[in-house]
Amino acid sequence: xxxxxxxxxxxxxxxxxxxxxxxxxxxxxxxxxxxxxxxxxxxxxxxxxxxxxxxxxxxxxxxxxxxxxxxxxxxxxxxxxxxxxxxxxxxxxxxxxxxxxxxxxxxxxxxxxxxxxxxxxxxxxxxxxxxxxxxxxxxxxxxxxxxxxxxxxxxxxxxxxxxxxxxxxxxxxxxxxxxxxxxxxxxxxxxxxxxxxxxxxxxxxxxxxxxxxxxxxxxxxxxxxxxxx
Amino acid sequence: xxxxxxxxxxxxxxxxxxxxxxxxxxxxxxxxxxxxxxxxxxxxxxxxxxxxxxxxxxxxxxxxxxxxxxxxxxxxxxxxxxxxxxxxxxxxxxxxxxxxxxxxxxxxxxxxxxxxxxxxxxxxxxxxxxxxxxxxxxxxxxxxxxxxxxxxxxxxxxxxxxxxxxxxxxxxxxxxxxxxxxxxxxxxxxxxxxxxxxxxxxxxxxxxxxxxxxxxxxxxxxxxxxxxxxxxxxxxxxxxxxxxxxxxxxxxxxxxxxxxxxxxxxxxxxxxxxxxxxxxxxxxxxxxxxxxxxxxxxxxxxxxxxxxxxxxxxxxxxxxxxxxxxxxxxxxxxxxxxxxxxxxxxxxxxxxxxxxxxxxxxxxxxxxxxxxxxxxxxxxxxxxxxxxxxxxxxxxxxxxxxxxxxxxxxxxxxxxxxxxxxxxxxxxxxxxxxxxxxxxxxxxxxxxxxxxxxxxxxxxxxxxxxxxxxxxxxxxxxxxxxxxxxxxxxxxxxxxxxxxxxxxxxxxxxxxxxxxxxxxxxxxxxxxxxxxxxxxxxxxxxxxxxxxxxxxxxxxxxxxxxxxxxxxxxxxxxxxxxxxxxxxxxxxxxxxxxxxxxxxxxxxxxxxxxxxxxxxxxxxxxxxxxxxxxxxxxxxxxxxxxxxxxxxxxxxxxxxxxxxxxxxxxxxxxxxxxxxxxxxxxxxxxxxxxxxxxxxxxxxxxxxxxxxxxxxxxxxxxxxxxxxxxxxxxxxxxxxxxxxx
Numbered sequence: 001x002x003x004x005x006x007x008x009x010x011x012x013x014x015x016x017x018x019x020x021x022x023x024x025x026x027x028x029x030x031x032x033x034x035x036x037x038x039x040x041x042x043x044x045x046x047x048x049x050x051x052x053x054x055x056x057x058x059x060x061x062x063x064x065x066x067x068x069x070x071x072x073x074x075x076x077x078x079x080x081x082x083x084x085x086x087x088x089x090x091x092x093x094x095x096x097x098x099x100x101x102x103x104x105x106x107x108x109x110x111x112x113x114x115x116x117x118x119x120x121x122x123x124x125x126x127x128x129x130x131x132x133x134x135x136x137x138x139x140x141x142x143x144x145x146x147x148x149x150x151x152x153x154x155x156x157x158x159x160x161x162x163x164x165x166x167x168x169x170x171x172x173x174x175x176x177x178x179x180x181x182x183x184x185x186x187x188x189x190x191x192x193x194x195x196x197x198x199x200x201x202x203x204x205x206x207x208x209x210x211x212x213x214x215x216x217x218x219x220x221x222x223x224x225x226x227x228x229x
Numbered sequence: 230x231x232x233x234x235x236x237x238x239x240x241x242x243x244x245x246x247x248x249x250x251x252x253x254x255x256x257x258x259x260x261x262x263x264x265x266x267x268x269x270x271x272x273x274x275x276x277x278x279x280x281x282x283x284x285x286x287x288x289x290x291x292x293x294x295x296x297x298x299x300x301x302x303x304x305x306x307x308x309x310x311x312x313x314x315x316x317x318x319x320x321x322x323x324x325x326x327x328x329x330x331x332x333x334x335x336x337x338x339x340x341x342x343x344x345x346x347x348x349x350x351x352x353x354x355x356x357x358x359x360x361x362x363x364x365x366x367x368x369x370x371x372x373x374x375x376x377x378x379x380x381x382x383x384x385x386x387x388x389x390x391x392x393x394x395x396x397x398x399x400x401x402x403x404x405x406x407x408x409x410x411x412x413x414x415x416x417x418x419x420x421x422x423x424x425x426x427x428x429x430x431x432x433x434x435x436x437x438x439x440x441x442x443x444x445x446x447x448x449x450x451x452x453x454x455x456x457x458x459x460x461x462x463x464x465x466x467x468x469x470x471x472x473x474x475x476x477x478x479x480x481x482x483x484x485x486x487x488x489x490x491x492x493x494x495x496x497x498x499x500x501x502x503x504x505x506x507x508x509x510x511x512x513x514x515x516x517x518x519x520x521x522x523x524x525x526x527x528x529x530x531x532x533x534x535x536x537x538x539x540x541x542x543x544x545x546x547x548x549x550x551x552x553x554x555x556x557x558x559x560x561x562x563x564x565x566x567x568x569x570x571x572x573x574x575x576x577x578x579x580x581x582x583x584x585x586x587x588x589x590x591x592x593x594x595x596x597x598x599x600x601x602x603x604x605x606x607x608x609x610x611x612x613x614x615x616x617x618x619x620x621x622x623x624x625x626x627x628x629x630x631x632x633x634x635x636x637x638x639x640x641x642x643x644x645x646x647x648x649x650x651x652x653x654x655x656x657x658x659x660x661x662x663x664x665x666x667x668x669x670x671x672x673x674x675x676x677x678x679x680x681x682x683x684x685x686x687x688x689x690x691x692x693x694x695x696x697x698x699x700x701x702x703x704x705x706x707x708x709x710x711x712x713x714x715x716x717x718x719x720x721x722x723x724x725x726x727x728x729x730x731x732x733x734x735x736x737x738x739x740x741x742x743x744x745x746x747x748x749x750x751x752x753x754x755x756x757x758x759x760x761x762x763x764x765x766x767x768x769x770x771x772x773x774x775x776x777x778x779x780x781x782x783x784x785x786x787x788x789x790x791x792x793x794x795x796x797x798x799x800x801x802x803x804x805x806x807x808x809x810x811x812x813x814x815x816x817x818x819x820x821x822x823x824x825x826x827x828x829x830x831x832x833x834x835x836x837x838x839x840x841x842x843x844x845x846x847x848x849x850x851x852x853x854x855x856x857x858x859x860x861x862x863x864x865x866x867x868x869x870x871x872x873x874x875x876x877x878x879x880x881x882x883x884x885x886x887x888x889x890x891x892x893x894x895x896x897x898x899x900x901x902x903x904x905x906x907x908x909x910x911x912x913x914x915x916x917x918x919x920x921x922x923x924x925x926x927x928x929x930x931x932x933x934x935x936x937x938x939x940x941x942x943x944x945x946x947x948x949x950x951x952x953x954x955x956x957x958x959x960x961x962x963x964x965x966x967x968x969x970x
Contacts, residue, residue, distance in 0.1 A: 009572065010480050012396020016664045035570075049662075051394040054480025110389050112659045141393070141659045206661050211678065211793060
């Protein structure tokens, strides 16, 4: 599997994503500078976490207008899987590849901690290594992670089974307490219509190594590897 | 009207009032005129005032700091550069330093703390290192003081936003609340970076005719006289100093970091220095002085963000995220390309010369022409008079009243402002980015993996100000020993320290006495533990209207773990493990948190520190960790033995059944005494013999405390304290305190 990681000014989880990809695939991904308009041929494009453009204006808003994003949008529309993690998710919504918006956390504070997520589907390229309904532990680290969309969009996402992950309790219960950032419907990650673009606020790459205290995140990269070779 | 505006008006000459406003005494002004050979121009006065400020010149502390040990086989760079450097083996080195941002953080907590973090990271990446971990040591006033909540919220948010945006994990620290910090909080930030040992960059500007390059953010009027502010006490008018606080832009700093590291991979840089305190002035003076050259600056070329800035303002601005570099001739184009790629300002603002002078031109006029030696070496050095703190009597344990219930006292202590969980703080810091944090906040030391290897770097910041106030010498020794102990408790070989010496007004003999004693105590401990000081910072004048903070010499230490697979944590892991205490017990309750929290008393001598016992006990524990004998380890410090056990139980989610304590000492003295050089360890029962033997060989007393199991702390003769109850007491205090604004 060939992967490309897009690097914006202010990206800071680009190396973390590359390390997790390399561990899963055995190959270092291509690191693509935001000013480039060409992305090497890739089976997967990753928009990493961080603070692209310092989160100025709105999180992800300026990165969505980088030269490279025209190419990312074109590849995504042509079917190339695109994974946006944290700030990458924010960029995907700003670029119109995913619906809705990530708003300031309900607590108004940055939150960095492990959370439980329920895997809503295991038939996507990203989740085939998980069981449907499996409860996994990923870290979150964000200030603007409260997922919001209007009722019609939410109904459509739910109806089409496009919710990828939901914040939940330790045994999978969907509660307000587990929804630390105040997302609508406890949504932590969503797919596009075809299930090829995934945006999520939690960081699978941060628990993909036993030395860090867990490997639940590794299965996401291994799923991709298995699907995309 | 601010200093700059007032001073700018006085074009007709330097009056005694202008000299005083620059923080220079009449005698210092005479010295200045002698060094210069004439009356200074206004810009020259400004330059002298910051270079000779306490903050930049260490004029009160210098004679004492010389007593600190700074050498060792592991030391690559001791004090004197932007940060200290120690060898990690395999061609790698650790770069680290701690710095205070106390005065600005009190005046404007968010920006003050944020720019403190930004400044310390620049010190580290200026040397060619990639920052890999941040820590902080925070001191706030009493929880019931009306400003405390506002200051905690602002400081934590400022530290978080800056480090989070930079993508450098903030992996831990310490926070105290004490009314003696009501009007002078302390914000000390530490940064650790990693560098190839043969790619370390220094600040000396060697060679004549080399281009002097300015990179980073544009220069504005913020932070003018920040260094002078940090060299004076506060009074009622301190709020007016808000304009002297700098404004941080972590996004620009992230670009500056990447651009600098990218250029450093090429062979273009002769010397590089961050523009921190005293901005362009101190960076240019220090670079030229260290390189033994002169420097000429053309200020018309300095990128500015405000119009009509004067030479005085440009030389004294403390605008953030700026660097000064001296390049090899011919590498200007390559350097410019890197900085333009990262969308940063880049300007050649001058050249090195052979004159030994700092010459500053602006709009065709020479605004300053000063011999560098006068700025860098002619600053006054004071041997200020001092009187040492009167020692307090040692309290006998029998003279301290017992609690009604030991476990009741434990619950009270664990839920107090002093010992409650700091989770509310560290969950606002991204402590996992870079995916090498192998020990998160909440343990004895944080541990970050050396990227791509199995090695780990342990980091800890420590001091117990109430001990230092009672006995600065013994308190400073304790700070060094506790830091060394925290590193040993995770299984690291302690390597070296950085320090932040926070004290009151050194012109008062009793404060100078505190400083002198603390330096002597540190020197004694650092020498005994082979734990040299490689970088640091002195922050004096932490007082308001004549009331000083307690002496607070914060120690930031690092240690190396050869293999993170053999690392200890404080969490109890298995039911059935045995719990043991290593180290001697004397039931010392003077200056203990038991006395402070339960009895509202702060009398008595602090616990004595036996450095030989520290060494033996720490070496024993580290050896046991590396031989795989222990399932958990925790040093005993604030709150004493029972608090250490409770922290281990909460961290692992396992209860403990404790045996009755031996006579003849009173039980509360054994449970809550703060005797030093002690660790609690847990191990599976089949390792107990080996541990007993090793302790006997090391001549370290060992006491069996009980065993791990259940979901409560159980003590003979008292109802068990359920972990759930203890956990709420421990976790709830800080969030509840912060919510009730």
